[in-house]
Amino acid sequence: MDPVTLFLVLLKDSALALGGLGSLPLLRQDLVATGLASDTQLVQALAIGRLSTGPNGLWIVSLGFQLAGPLGAGMALVAASLPPLLILPVTAAARRWLLSVRFAGLVRGAALATAGLLCATGVSLVVPAGDVPSWWQVVVAVAAAALTYQGRLHPALVVIGGALLGLLLAS
Amino acid sequence: MVRELAKIFIAVGTQSVGGGTSTLFLLRRFLVDRGRLISEREFTEAWSLCQLSPGIHLVALAGLLGQRIAGWRGVIVAVSGMMIPAALITVAMTAAYGLVADEPLAHAALAGMAPATGGMTLGLAIVLVRDARRHGWRAVVDVALVIAAFALLLLTTISAVLVIASVAALGTLFLGRERPTSRAGAAE
Numbered sequence: 218m219d220p221v222t223l224f225l226v227l228l229k230d231s232a233l234a235l236g237g238l239g240s241l242p243l244l245r246q247d248l249v250a251t252g253l254a255s256d257t258q259l260v261q262a263l264a265i266g267r268l269s270t271g272p273n274g275l276w277i278v279s280l281g282f283q284l285a286g287p288l289g290a291g292m293a294l295v296a297a298s299l300p301p302l303l304i305l306p307v308t309a310a311a312r313r314w315l316l317s318v319r320f321a322g323l324v325r326g327a328a329l330a331t332a333g334l335l336c337a338t339g340v341s342l343v344v345p346a347g348d349v350p351s352w353w354q355v356v357v358a359v360a361a362a363a364l365t366y367q368g369r370l371h372p373a374l375v376v377i378g379g380a381l382l383g384l385l386l387a388s
Numbered sequence: 389m390v391r392e393l394a395k396i397f398i399a400v401g402t403q404s405v406g407g408g409t410s411t412l413f414l415l416r417r418f419l420v421d422r423g424r425l426i427s428e429r430e431f432t433e434a435w436s437l438c439q440l441s442p443g444i445h446l447v448a449l450a451g452l453l454g455q456r457i458a459g460w461r462g463v464i465v466a467v468s469g470m471m472i473p474a475a476l477i478t479v480a481m482t483a484a485y486g487l488v489a490d491e492p493l494a495h496a497a498l499a500g501m502a503p504a505t506g507g508m509t510l511g512l513a514i515v516l517v518r519d520a521r522r523h524g525w526r527a528v529v530d531v532a533l534v535i536a537a538f539a540l541l542l543l544t545t546i547s548a549v550l551v552i553a554s555v556a557a558l559g560t561l562f563l564g565r566e567r568p569t570s571r572a573g574a575a576e
Contacts, residue, residue, distance in 0.1 A: 233549055237407060237444040238512055242541060242548045260498065261489070263505040265481050266407070271400075271474025273407030274444035278475045279482040287479065294475045298467055301448035304441035305455060305463065315440055318564035324440055326559020328520035329530055330552040333537025335513035340542065342506030350503060357500060358507035365511025366518075373405050376504055383500020388493060 218253055220288045227277055227296035232303075235324070235331050237266075237274020242334035244277070245341070248284075256345055258283045267376045353386050389458050390465050396423060397450060397469030402477065411446050411470075415453070425457050447471065522565065530563070 226247050227240075234240035241263075248254035258280065266276025274297055281293025307315060314320060343358040344350055350358070357379050364370045396418045404411040412435070419425050426434075434452040441448035447467055454466025488494045513534075521530040537551050 229549075231443045233552060234443060235445075236516075237446070238509065240443075241509065243552075246541075246548045256502075257498065260502045260505050261485060262482070263509075264501045265478060265485060267505070267508070268405070269474065269478040269481050270402050270405055271407065271470060271478070272411055272444050272446040274446070275407070275471070275474055275478045278478045282479050282482045283486070290475065290479045290482075294471060297444055298447055298471055300443035301438075301441045301445065302451045302463070302467070304437060304448040305451050308437055308452070315437065319560050320440070320564075322559040322562065322564025323556050324559070325520050325522075325530075325563045326533070326556040327552055328516055329533045329559070329563075330537045330555035332513040332516040332520065333534040333539075334541050334548050334551060335509050335516065336534070336538045337541035339506045339509035339513060342509060343503050345502075354499070354503040358503035358510070361504045361507025362511040362514070365508045366514050368409065368515075371405070371410070372408070372508060375508060376501055379500040379502075379504025380497040381500065383497045384493060387499035388496035 218284045218289070220285045220292050223281060223285050223289055224292035224296055227281065227293050228299065231277070231297050232300040235327050237272055237276070237297075238263075238335065239331045240274075240277065242331075242338045244280070245338055248280075254280065254284055256342065260342060264376045264380075267372045273372070351386070353382065357382055390461055392423070393425070393454060393458055393462055394465045394469045396425075397454075397466045398473055401470040401472075401474040407446070412449075415446075415449065419453060419457075426453060430456060522563070526565070533558070 227244070230240040230243035230247060233243060245259060249256055249259060262276045262280035262283065265279040266273045269275060269279075277297050278290050278293045281289035283289075285292065339362075343354065361375050361379065364375050365372065400411060400414045400418060404414045416431060420428055420431050431453070434456070435449055437452060438445040438448040447470070450466040450470045451463045454462035454464070456462070458465065485494070517531065517534055521527045533555055537555060540546050540551050541548055
């Protein structure tokens, strides 16, 4: 994939997302639905993002590497790092606006929409189109959702647990 | 000061596994508890502001803290210190996985990782709703918006960007009465 095109897609989707995983539904629509990436690549990137160090928003670096090699990874790193820094000039110039009721409503609206889109993406990853998951995969998905909600178990352990169950039950 | 900042953010980027809470915990420990480079109040205020930023909130936090401690050089050092070594580790792990991705055992592991990552995405969405929703009857409106966004993406071909922009616009007009609370779990 052309790294410049990839950079522009990643930058746009990072800039319109809230949080490191917020770009997932947008990227799935821009890259998987158009055939530029696969759900398998997305899952690999998400899993590696959870197992690697640093913010887990770095999963898009893994995706960039899969799609366009080291240059793609570099493009993804820059695309993920620039949009959050918008907060610096905004807090300097318009701190009062950031604390206004209208802006609070805008952020809440974006967060609620992102939550709905993440739910849809999560379901699509568990139940890919034209595929029926096994009973144990449904159990893994429900358990992973519950553990993430509770926040007591480290996310890397959830991914490792899923992989081990896969090795036990799918091989 | 800049050198010390670089050491701290490289340590955070390479020692925190899984992002989110663990990265935030290490940042607080190195900058507030051990280094005393920033006060607890400044750290908390910066974290609250970061909830309003687009993209990865921890990058915004690194930028804000770096700026407060060492100006614009601090921004560059903090963000690149946290992100570049971690990105190199991520690339190395991706490349290593690529070497075995076609093996049957890797396929089996992926069969378990796919529902795990899907479930974690669902769990994160629920955390996001828990933290962003208002209370009382307004919570019903907020959850209805979540369900609408969910159905639109799953059942139609509408642009996800359009969904976010529409609900955010609605939010500007109608959803601002209570401020969203900030939680580490939704911050990654």
